[in-house]
Every structure is written in C-alpha cells, then in structure tokens.
Amino acid sequence: MEFTEYVREQRPALLRFATVLTGQAWLADDVVSDVLGRAFEKWETIGDLDRPHAYVRRMIINEYLSWRRRRRCSTPVADMPETAGSVDDHGANHAEREAMIARLQRLPRRQRAAVVLRYYVGLTHDEIAAELGCRTSTVRSQISRALATLRITDGSQHPAAVSELEER
Amino acid sequence: MSTLHTLREAFTELERRADTMTAAPGEQVGNASRPTRRRWDRRTLAPLVAAVAVAAILAGGIIAGASLWPTHTEQPAASTVPGAITVWQTETASCPAQQAQHAVSGAVLRFHDGCVQLVDLAATFTSPVQAQVTTSDGNWAVNVTFSEQQTAAFTRATTSAVGHRLALVGGGQVLFAAIVGEPITNGNLTITGMSEDEAHTVADILRNP
Numbered sequence: 001m002e003f004t005e006y007v008r009e010q011r012p013a014l015l016r017f018a019t020v021l022t023g024q025a026w027l028a029d030d031v032v033s034d035v036l037g038r039a040f041e042k043w044e045t046i047g048d049l050d051r052p053h054a055y056v057r058r059m060i061i062n063e064y065l066s067w068r069r070r071r072r073c074s075t076p077v078a079d080m081p082e083t084a085g086s087v088d089d090h091g092a093n094h095a096e097r098e099a100m101i102a103r104l105q106r107l108p109r110r111q112r113a114a115v116v117l118r119y120y121v122g123l124t125h126d127e128i129a130a131e132l133g134c135r136t137s138t139v140r141s142q143i144s145r146a147l148a149t150l151r152i153t154d155g156s157q158h159p160a161a162v163s164e165l166e167e168r
Numbered sequence: 169m170s171t172l173h174t175l176r177e178a179f180t181e182l183e184r185r186a187d188t189m190t191a192a193p194g195e196q197v198g199n200a201s202r203p204t205r206r207r208w209d210r211r212t213l214a215p216l217v218a219a220v221a222v223a224a225i226l227a228g229g230i231i232a233g234a235s236l237w238p239t240h241t242e243q244p245a246a247s248t249v250p251g252a253i254t255v256w257q258t259e260t261a262s263c264p265a266q267q268a269q270h271a272v273s274g275a276v277l278r279f280h281d282g283c284v285q286l287v288d289l290a291a292t293f294t295s296p297v298q299a300q301v302t303t304s305d306g307n308w309a310v311n312v313t314f315s316e317q318q319t320a321a322f323t324r325a326t327t328s329a330v331g332h333r334l335a336l337v338g339g340g341q342v343l344f345a346a347i348v349g350e351p352i353t354n355g356n357l358t359i360t361g362m363s364e365d366e367a368h369t370v371a372d373i374l375r376n377p
Contacts, residue, residue, distance in 0.1 A: 015189070025185045033328050097174060115175075119176070
C-alpha cells in the first residue's frame with residue numbers, strides 16, 4: 001500500500017486509537033504525527049507487511065509509553081474537561097462516563113495500554129503480551145489491577161462486572 | 169449500568185473527541201490548555217482547494233502530489249535565518265518572543281499550551297531549490313522541484329505535519345503557508361495564488377537561498 005494512501009485511509013482510525021490510549025485528543029494528534037513521520041522513513045518495509053496497521057499501532061503504543069516518560073515532568077496529566085455532550089446525554093450516565101475517563105487517566109500507562117488493547121482493540125492476553133513485549137501472566141495481572149483500580153476508584157462495588165471483564 | 173458498559177462508553181466518548189478534533193475547525197476538544205488553537209480541514213478549505221486545483225491545471229497541471237493549500241489568512245512571523253529556506257510548522261504567531269528565539273534554528277513550530285513552541289526541525293534547505301515561474305490565463309504559479317535530498321527533508325516535514333500548518337520561509341519573508349492535507353513524497357510542489365511579481369520573488373528566493 002502506498003504510504004500516502006495509508007495515511008489518508010487510516011489516520012482517522014489511528015487518531016481514535018491514540019486518543020483512547022492517551023485520553024487527550026491533542027496529545028494523540030502529536031503522537032500520531034510523530035509516528036507517521038518515522039513510519040514513512042521505513043515504509044518500504046512496513047508497507048510490505050501483512051498487517052501494516054498493526055505495526056503502526058504498535059509504534060503508537062511505544063511512542064505513547066516513551067512520550068509520557070519524557071514529558072511527565074512538564075506535562076501534568078489533567079482530568080478531561082467537561083465538553084458538550086450529545087443530545088442523548090443524561091446526567092447520571094454522563095457523570096459516570098466522565099468519571100470513568102478520569103479514572104482511566106490515572107492508570108499507570110502500561111496498565112492503561114493493556115486495558116485499551118483488551119477492551120477497545122479486542123486482543124487476547126497473548127496478543128497483548130506480544131504487543132507490549134511482556135509475559136501473558138504480566139498482562140493478566142496488569143489488567144486485573146487496572147480493573148480493580150477502575151472499580152475501587154469508582155467508589156462502587158461491582159465484582160460481577162469485573163468477573164465479566166476478566167472472562168471475556 | 170455495568171462497569172464494562174461504562175468503560176465502553178468512555179472509549180466511545182474519547183473516539184468522539186478524536187473525530188471532533190479531526191473534523192471541526194476552531195476550538196480544540198479535550199484540552200483546556202489550548203483554547204485558541206485553530207485548525208482548518210478539507211471541508212473548510214474545499215473552495216480554496218478547488219480554486220488551487222483549477223489554477224494548477226490551468227498552469228500546466230504540475231501539482232502532482234501537492235496537497236499544501238495556499239492560504240494567507242494567518243502567516244507566521246518571517247524567519248531571519250540568512251542563506252536558508254526553512255520550513256516552519258506553526259498554527260499561529262501569538263508569541264513573538266519565542267519565535268525570535270527559534271528563528272535562529274529554522275525549526276518546526278507548533279502551537280502548544282497557548283504558545284508557539286519549538287517542536288522539531290522540519291527542514292532546512294541551504295542549497296538552491298529548482299523553481300520555475302509559470303503562467304496561464306493570468307494565473308501565476310511557481311513550480312518547485314526538489315532534489316532527492318530536499319525531497320526527503322520535505323517529505324519528512326509534510327508527513328509529520330499532516331493537519332498542521334507549514335510555512336516555507338526564506339529571505340526574511342513567508343513564501344508559502346498552508347495546511348498539509350497529506351504527505352508530499354514526490355518532490356514536486358506548485359505554489360499558486362500569487363501575482364507575477366510575487367511569483368518571481370518567490371522563485372528567486374528559492375533559487376538563491
């Protein structure tokens with residue numbers, strides 16, 4: 001696939017993924033821009049892969065993890081500000097969703113990456129381990145801790161929900 | 169409502185914010201620290217793109233791969249770098265002090281945290297750039313052909329700046345400022361929307377950086 005064609009077709013999806021990963025649309029924009037710049041330089045290799053998109057997605061994950069390490073001191077992680085919701089937003093649901101986004105922001109980055117790959121991308125634990133370069137058991141424990149944090153921080157007890165998440 | 173459901177709703181909301189940022193010009197969503205950043209996209213620039221395309225076709229059709237859309241509504245401050253053509257990435261010129269500081273290096277500028285800040289070096293051409301002035305039906309244009317090395321630099325600049333504004337700066341003035349629609353990888357660029365005098369000035373600066 002031509003690089004230009006790839007960017008035209010996949011950049012919106014990459015931006016979505018990066019925004020879910022980083023929690024900030026503008027940060028995702030930076031990460032995707034940087035990654036695409038580097039992807040072009042070795043596109044002869046990437047473009048010939050069976051799944052170039054998976055490769056670029058992994059570059060985004062690595063960029064996100066290293067970017068956050070580099071910029072943590074100068075870029076505080078802020079809660080997402082309130083934005084205008086859709087018409088069908090109702091108070092309770094809206095508040096719960098915003099609280100969830102805020103809790104996601106507070107997760108350690110590797111836990112967050114694991115959760116996003118598991119429940120947003122839909123990868124298996126083994127596939128996530130390959131993406132993150134760690135053991136499957138590590139992925140399981142990271143996701144387990146992340147889910148516990150999301151639940152505990154929520155202030156509500158939904159053990160059934162956690163079980164559901166773990167088993168899917 | 170289950171936690172799983174809420175988690176998916178959170179993902180959906182974040183996707184919506186990504187789409188909003190991509191699609192809508194004007195205010196950024198999801199970042200209170202950059203309230204004044206402005207963006208342009210294909211929709212807002214559609215009439216302009218059409219005009220550029222028509223002009224390019226009239227000028228000889230040499231716009232292959234060029235997706236820089238000329239617009240002069242907001243130009244960055246001119247670089248003072250002598251003897252070099254620099255490509256700047258900038259959204260606005262709201263922080264003159266910082267621009268002066270970065271002008272020395274001819275670097276990429278990006279609007280960030282309410283200010284124009286140095287992000288990365290985009291491209292610097294110290295060697296002459298091949299430029300030809302053309303005209304057709306009163307429309308003046310400059311056809312630029314980069315060397316292999318210049319093409320690599322320009323490709324990297326445009327690839328990492330999709331959706332952002334790039335400015336070609338030389339001789340102390342902005343030669344060209346446009347939003348990058350997609351990476352330009354073939355080393356050809358057509359700058360349109362100029363008067364005859366402007367076209368010759370731009371071409372001269374490109375030929376003699």
